[in-house]
Amino acid sequence: xxxxxxxxxxxxxxxxxxxxxxxxxxxxxxxxxxxxxxxxxxxxxxxxxxxxxxxxxxxxxxxxxxxxxxxxxxxxxxxxxxxxxxxxxxxxxxxxxxxxxxxxxxxxxxxxxxxxxxxxxxxxxxxxxxxxxxxxxxxxxxxxxxxxxxxxxxxxxxxxxxxxxxxxxxxxxxxxxxxxxxxxxxxxxxxxxxxxxxxxxxxxxxxxxxxxxxxxxxxxxxxxxxxxxxxxxxxxxxxxxxxxxxxxxxxxxxxxxxxxxxxxxxxxxxxxxxxxxxxxxxxxxxxxxxxxxxxxxxxxxxxxxxxxxxxxxxxxxxxxxxxxxxxxxxxxxxxxxxxxxxxxxxxxxxxxxxxxxxxx
Amino acid sequence: xxxxxxxxxxxxxxxxxxxxxxxxxxxxxxxxxxxxxxxxxxxxxxxxxxxxxxxxxxxxxxxxxxxxxxxxxxxxxxxxxxxxxxxxxxxxxxxxxxxxxxxxxxxxxxxxxxxxxxxxxxxxxxxxxxxxxxxxxxxxxxxxxxxxxxxxxxxxxxxxxxxxxxxxxxxxxxxxxxxxxxxxxxxxxxxxxxxxxxxxxxxxxxxxxxxxxxxxxxxxxxxxxxxxxxxxxxxxxxxxxxxxxxxxxxxxxxxxxxxxxxxxxxxxxxxxxxxxxxxxxxxxxxxxxxxxxxxxxxxxxxxxxxxxxxxxxxxxxxxxxxxxxxxxxxxxxxxxxxxxxxxxxxxxxxxxxxxxxxxxxxxxxxxxxxxxxxxxxxxxxxxxxxxxxxxxxxxxxxxxxxxxxxxxxxxxxxxxxxxxxxxxxxxxxxxxxxxxxxxxxxxxxxxxxxxxxxxxxxxxxxxxxxxxxxxxxxxxxxxxxxxxxxxxxxxxxxxxxxxxxxxxxxxxxxxxxxxxxxxxxxx
Numbered sequence: 001x002x003x004x005x006x007x008x009x010x011x012x013x014x015x016x017x018x019x020x021x022x023x024x025x026x027x028x029x030x031x032x033x034x035x036x037x038x039x040x041x042x043x044x045x046x047x048x049x050x051x052x053x054x055x056x057x058x059x060x061x062x063x064x065x066x067x068x069x070x071x072x073x074x075x076x077x078x079x080x081x082x083x084x085x086x087x088x089x090x091x092x093x094x095x096x097x098x099x100x101x102x103x104x105x106x107x108x109x110x111x112x113x114x115x116x117x118x119x120x121x122x123x124x125x126x127x128x129x130x131x132x133x134x135x136x137x138x139x140x141x142x143x144x145x146x147x148x149x150x151x152x153x154x155x156x157x158x159x160x161x162x163x164x165x166x167x168x169x170x171x172x173x174x175x176x177x178x179x180x181x182x183x184x185x186x187x188x189x190x191x192x193x194x195x196x197x198x199x200x201x202x203x204x205x206x207x208x209x210x211x212x213x214x215x216x217x218x219x220x221x222x223x224x225x226x227x228x229x230x231x232x233x234x235x236x237x238x239x240x241x242x243x244x245x246x247x248x249x250x251x252x253x254x255x256x257x258x259x260x261x262x263x264x265x266x267x268x269x270x271x272x273x274x275x276x277x278x279x280x281x282x283x284x285x286x287x288x289x290x291x292x293x294x295x296x297x298x299x300x301x302x303x304x305x306x307x308x309x310x311x312x313x314x315x316x317x318x319x320x321x322x323x324x325x326x327x328x329x330x331x332x333x334x335x336x337x338x339x340x341x342x343x344x345x346x347x348x349x350x351x352x353x354x355x356x357x358x359x360x
Numbered sequence: 361x362x363x364x365x366x367x368x369x370x371x372x373x374x375x376x377x378x379x380x381x382x383x384x385x386x387x388x389x390x391x392x393x394x395x396x397x398x399x400x401x402x403x404x405x406x407x408x409x410x411x412x413x414x415x416x417x418x419x420x421x422x423x424x425x426x427x428x429x430x431x432x433x434x435x436x437x438x439x440x441x442x443x444x445x446x447x448x449x450x451x452x453x454x455x456x457x458x459x460x461x462x463x464x465x466x467x468x469x470x471x472x473x474x475x476x477x478x479x480x481x482x483x484x485x486x487x488x489x490x491x492x493x494x495x496x497x498x499x500x501x502x503x504x505x506x507x508x509x510x511x512x513x514x515x516x517x518x519x520x521x522x523x524x525x526x527x528x529x530x531x532x533x534x535x536x537x538x539x540x541x542x543x544x545x546x547x548x549x550x551x552x553x554x555x556x557x558x559x560x561x562x563x564x565x566x567x568x569x570x571x572x573x574x575x576x577x578x579x580x581x582x583x584x585x586x587x588x589x590x591x592x593x594x595x596x597x598x599x600x601x602x603x604x605x606x607x608x609x610x611x612x613x614x615x616x617x618x619x620x621x622x623x624x625x626x627x628x629x630x631x632x633x634x635x636x637x638x639x640x641x642x643x644x645x646x647x648x649x650x651x652x653x654x655x656x657x658x659x660x661x662x663x664x665x666x667x668x669x670x671x672x673x674x675x676x677x678x679x680x681x682x683x684x685x686x687x688x689x690x691x692x693x694x695x696x697x698x699x700x701x702x703x704x705x706x707x708x709x710x711x712x713x714x715x716x717x718x719x720x721x722x723x724x725x726x727x728x729x730x731x732x733x734x735x736x737x738x739x740x741x742x743x744x745x746x747x748x749x750x751x752x753x754x755x756x757x758x759x760x761x762x763x764x765x766x767x768x769x770x771x772x773x774x775x776x777x778x779x780x781x782x783x784x785x786x787x788x789x790x791x792x793x794x795x796x797x798x799x800x801x802x803x804x805x806x807x808x809x810x811x812x813x814x815x816x817x818x819x820x821x822x823x824x825x826x827x828x829x830x831x832x833x834x835x836x837x838x839x840x841x842x843x844x845x846x847x848x849x850x851x852x853x854x855x856x857x858x859x860x861x862x863x864x865x866x867x868x869x870x871x872x873x874x875x876x877x878x879x880x881x882x883x
Contacts, residue, residue, distance in 0.1 A: 066761045208750045218740055221729035226719060228688060228726055229741040229794060230709035288731030 012135060020192075023334055025305035026297035028283055029326075033301060037308035044311055055182075055258065058192035058252045059084075061296060063270055064277035065203050066247030067296045069240040071278050074220040074287025075140035077241060079147035080248040080274055083125050083265035084298065086155040087252030092164030092262030093119045095178060096269060108173040111180070119249045126245025130238030142192035144241075144277075148271070163263035167256060168248030182308060192254040196296075204292045216240060220287025276323070277302055280330040282337070301326065384409045384572050385430070385541055389439035392425055399425040402439070403598045405591045407541065412563065412573040414583045416612050417593035418813030423576055424545075426593070430574065431463040431543055462534035463543040469528050472519035477501045479518055480533045493695045500606030504532040508562055521640055521684065524555025528562060535571070539613035542566065543574040548582055553673045554669040556858045560586050578813070580612055592616055600876070616814065622822045626667060627829040632850075633664030636699055636834035637685075637716070637802045643693035644677070644684045644858075654680040656852045656858035657694065662802065664832040667824065669849035671839055677858040681723055686718035687711050698802060712741060715801035718804040719792050719808060720837075727791035728779050735761040735775025737790050742797040760797055768823055785816025792820065796827070803827075805837040807845055842870045 038045035063080045070077040094114045099106040109117070125147060133141040167177035184191045207213035215236045218226035227233045251270075256262040281298030283290025305326060309319045374714040383406035392400040400422045407413045418422045428434045430441070432450030440447045443459060450456040470479045486493045486500075501514035502713050503531070510528045518526055527547060533541055548556045563573055563586055577583040590607050592600040592615040598813035600615040654677045662668050672678045683689045685696055687708040696704045698716050706714065720726035729737055738761050739746075746756035761775040768789045772782055779787065788808065795803060805824070809817040825848045827833040838855075839845060845852045846868070854862040854876040 159630050203587040205751070209754075211752060214736065214740065214743055214752070217732060217736070218729045221731035224726045225720075225729050226740070227708060228686065228720055230798075231740070232707075232709060284731075288729065292690075 003257060025330070026294055026301055029280070030102050030297055030301050030304065033304050033308060034241055037304075037312065041308075042314045044308060049311070051188070051193070053304055053307045054300075055190040055192045057300050058190070058196040059255050060201060060270070060273050060277055060303055061196040061299040062247045062251040062254070063274035064281070064295050065199055065292060066244030067217060067271075067274040067284060068278045068281070068290055068292065069203065069207075070140070070244045071275075071283050071285060072220045072221070072287060072290055073237055073240050074146065075237065075240070076275070076285070077126075077129060077244045078141065078144040078323070079125065079129060079151055080244060080251075081156070081246055081267040081270035081272075082148045082151035083248035084252040084255065084270055085264055086125070086151045086158075087118050087122055087249035087267050088154045088256035089158050089164065089264050090261035091115075091119050091178070091253055092167055093158055093254055094118075095167050095169060095175060096164065097173070108170075108175045110175050111169070111177045114175075114178070115181075115253060118245050118253055122245035122247070122249025122252075123242045123250075126242035129245070130241030133241065134161050134234040134237035139328060142157045152264070152268075161266045163261050164256075164277060165261045167260050167262065179257055181254050182259070192258065195250060199250065200292055200296055207292060212236070212239070217288055220289075222288075262308055273302060276327045276330075279334065280325065282334060284334065298330075305325060370424065374687040382409050383407065383442075384444055386442040386445075387426075387430070387439070388442060389440070390426070390429060390436045391438045392429060392434065392436050398539050399596050400429075400436075402796060403591075403593070403599045405589075405598065405601045407574060408570050408589065409540075409572055410567045410570045411588035412567065412586055412714065413589040413591060414575040414577065414587035415591050415593065416577075416580065416583070418616055421593040421616070421813075422596040423593055425596075426465065426501055427543055427545060427574070427576060430456075430541075431461055457537060457539070460538060460540035461543070462537060462541070464527070464530050464534060464545065464547065466546040468523075468530055470518045470530060473517065475515050475517050476505075476512055476521075476529050477514040479529060480504065480514075480536055482533075484537075490848060493707070500536065501532070504536055507535075508532055509565065510558070511563070511746045522555065524551045524558060527551070527555075527559060531562060531566075533867075535566075539571065541572045541574065543575045543576075546578065547575070548577060548579055552675050554584065558566045580609055581843070584612070599746070613814065618673070623818050623844060624825055626848055627825040628827055630665060632666050633832050634699070635697075636664045636666075637662040637743055637836065638697040638700075638826060639685065639694065640697070641694035642681065642691055642696070644680045644689055645692045653858050655684060658855075658858065658860060659694075662834045662835050662836050662851065662859065664801070665828050666851070667828050667835040667837075667849050669837055669839060669845045669852045670855050671842065671845045671852055672855035673840060676855045678840075678855055679806055680858075681855070682718055682806045682836070682838060685722075685804060686716065688718070712795075712798055712800075713744075713800070717741070717795040717798055717800040717803050719795050719803065719805040721806035721810060722790055723791050727794075728787060730779055732779065733775060734765075734772050734777045734779055734782065734790060737779055738764045738775070738794050738797060741794050741800075745798070764793040764797050768796065769819060783816075785812040788812050788816065788820065789823075800833065802834040805835070807839055808837055809841070817844075824848060842873050845873055846870065 004307035005277065034045065043049055063084065066080060067077055091114050094117060096110055097106040097108045127149055129144050132138040133140045169178055181191050181195075186194055207216065215226065215231045218229070218231055218330045219233050219236050224234050255266060278290065278295050279285065279298065280301050281290065281294030281296070283294065302323060306319050306323060309322060385407040387403050387405055390400060390403045391398070402425060405413070415423045415426060425434070429436050432453045432455055435449070435451070441450075442448070448459065450459070450537060463766050471482065476481070477494070480501050481497045486496050488496070500513045505512050505514070508528060508531065510525065512521065512525055512529065518529060521529065531542065547559060551559060566573065575583060575587060588604050590600070590602055590604070591598060592612060594616060600611075638661045640659050641657045642655055642659070643657055646654050648650040656677075658681060660668070670678055670681070680689060684691045687706065691704065694704075695702055698711070698714050701714070703711055703714055703716060705801060729740065732740070739757050741755075742760060743752060746760060747754045758775070764770070765775065770782070770786050770789045770793060772786065779790065782790065792805070792808070808820055810821070824835050824837070828835050850866055852864045852868050852873060853860050854873060864872060
């Protein structure tokens with residue numbers, strides 16, 4: 001059926017090292033970081049340190065995965081850092097007890113209710129972003145930039161700029177267990193990391209195995225073509241912002257649980273770290289290209305790098321310089337990879353007549 | 361628009377001395393290979409001063425490679441180019457431009473946000489003592505426009521111009537750099553008939569001034585009107601080179617495809633079914649002008665198994681009609697019935713589910729997701745059919761993809777191939793295959809043959825005819841090439857200014873169709 005091309009075909013050149021390095025760059029970067037810091041510091045490569053670093057990564061990882069979904073559709077979500085902060089404050093507010101003055105009662109919701117309500121808040125913030133972008137055609141950058149300010153402002157208003165410190169709950173009120181999210185371990189692994197793993201697996205399945213995933217990729221690749229193929233483009237766009245908001249709320253819960261306090265300024269500039277994770281993971285900011293595996297690697301690269309620099313005692317100023325350099329380098333490699341793909345398109349190599357396998 | 365009139369004496373002052381008709385640019389034994397692929401094999405021809413030389417050939421025949429060599433984008437592997445008898449070697453387009461060779465690409469390279477004057481002097485602004493000398497630029501632009509007999513104000517933003525006028529601006533820019541040879545790639549593909557006329561008048565005018573034109577077009581009849589010489593390429597070889605008086609349409613096609621070609625005939629030997637698609641008084645308002653309709657109270661019916669062709673010029677409202685029926689454009693009045701059921705209020709996705717699909721006109725913009733491989737493009741519209749519960753069945757998807765590749769004859773390495781690795785014709789088949797995979801009852805195709813070669817065209821039409829016969833598919837396609845009306849269609853409808861102005865059976869002639877649409881334009 002295929003391959004009656006009249007032009008001569010070139011055989012595929014064997015596995016080329018440069019290409020391998022380019023495509024697996026996030027992975028190799030992570031290995032390099034671990035090796036280098038292990039040589040520089042004896043404590044770096046110990047189970048306890050790796051777990052500690054991983055629970056830091058969990059925060060960025062959750063934000064990055066939500067961000068990935070948005071970026072795959074060709075959008076961007078700048079509000080995740082503020083959403084994280086607001087979610088933490090909101091959870092803290094609920095833990096302090098909600099007083100209904102009309103009835104003269106103070107309600108102390110149990111922790112699971114707090115978690116659900118906080119996630120709902122994240123979803124609501126995302127829904128506002130999504131509706132602005134999909135239905136009112138506000139550019140994603142502007143809509144979510146506005147939300148960045150609004151969410152942060154609300155968090156500051158709720159606390160008057162102060163921090164909720166007492167998140168432990170009271171056994172008498174039946175709302176203990178909030179620290180469970182940040183401190184508890186299952187099989188020796190911090191809960192935050194487990195939550196990240198669960199979210200990552202769910203997203204991977206959603207992206208690779210469900211129509212929704214295909215819709216996300218096609219919306220980012222060419223939304224006009226997707227729409228004419230029957231893809232509900234607008235609903236897909238709203239959905240990714242909602243999911244990003246939920247991821248940010250989860251990250252907010254994990255962070256405030258780890259710190260056992262919720263401050264209104266938590267998560268400032270985290271949206272940029274999240275974007276960096278996605279980009280280092282090989283996703284294209286123009287949409288349509290990227291995956292969860294790469295994004296996770298990207299989040300680990302950033303987390304392990306900055307923690308490593310702390311451990312070997314490099315000044316915080318230098319950390320910023322290093323992180324910035326890594327990000328630019330990653331984007332540079334992205335454009336090399338995608339432009340190589342474009343020039344390769346001419347007469348396609350490979351002579352295997354038919355290889356209808358599916359991967360994404 | 362006869363071609364002989366301009367071959368006589370130059371009526372205006374020529375920018376170049378010398379006799380019209382002599383070879384200005386000659387290709388001698390030009391060959392180009394990319395690795396093992398021989399894109400061009402020993403091509404020999406002359407471009408004559410003040411005449412039009414047309415390159416004919418299917419997609420992939422080597423036209424663009426040849427054009428790129430002439431304009432300095434790439435260098436030939438062997439052979440030489442003689443400019444007025446001297447061998448020349450262009451290392452870049454700037455160098456070629458310096459020697460008077462300009463190229464006007466299919467996708468115009470104008471900045472839409474700037475005005476005509478700024479576009480013409482883009483990159484080589486006239487700088488005076490007080491910065492850019494806008495007054496002088498404007499004066500020169502005005503002169504150029506007068507020369508071309510096109511009253512375009514130099515201060516009009518380019519985005520406000522019609523496509524045909526934009527092309528004229530591009531020609532003016534080439535002339536302002538003293539170009540003696542203009543290469544035009546598919547200049548008429550997006551123009552209306554009247555704009556084509558203007559373009560041809562400009563070309564004839566340029567010829568009289570001694571400018572030589574290299575012309576590339578898929579539109580054979582149109583190109584024959586304007587050309588003085590024909591170069592025909594097939595599979596990288598030059599198969600023929602002859603002056604206009606020695607050739608006709610059949611001669612070109614014979615040399616292009618190597619054999620007689622046939623776009624098919626209406627499928628026969630079966631009874632048409634019930635009415636599958638019925639449009640009643642469809643209206644699509646013009647977004648720019650109130651009280652005007654792009655589609656004006658239009659009604660038509662297509663029966664199961666029937667193939668109907670809508671012929672119309674650019675701007676007749678064909679695209680708007682088909683897009684509104686598919687659900688992309690809202691209608692302001694009228695109703696759409698699919699097998700008797702009113703679908704006017706359904707979303708695009710719901711209409712696809714009901715069996716009403718559209719293959720859009722512009723496959724790059726509306727048809728393909730370039731970031732996805734061939735297979736995922738093919739399964740995009742039908743993905744719900746092989747999803748059980750939450751998850752998509754990968755094995756069933758692979759099966760659907762494989763079936764699609766086979767049933768629409770896509771030449772590809774498989775479902776994992778990059779969409780960009782396919783030729784235009786095969787990309788078009790992917791878009792058609794994607795919609796066919798939803799097992800539609802009615803398929804609408806907007807200019808299904810746009811930008812694909814004759815071989816692929818014939819295959820696409822054969823595919824539609826087969827589906828109409830075997831699966832009682834109702835087919836409604838639009839075209840702006842008369843030749844395509846006379847192929848598989850049982851009925852030909854002529855559309856003009858948002859209305860149907862004529863209806864013919866399969867025995868219609870080209871002249872009847874053109875007369876019907878021509879009258880309508882004059883009205």
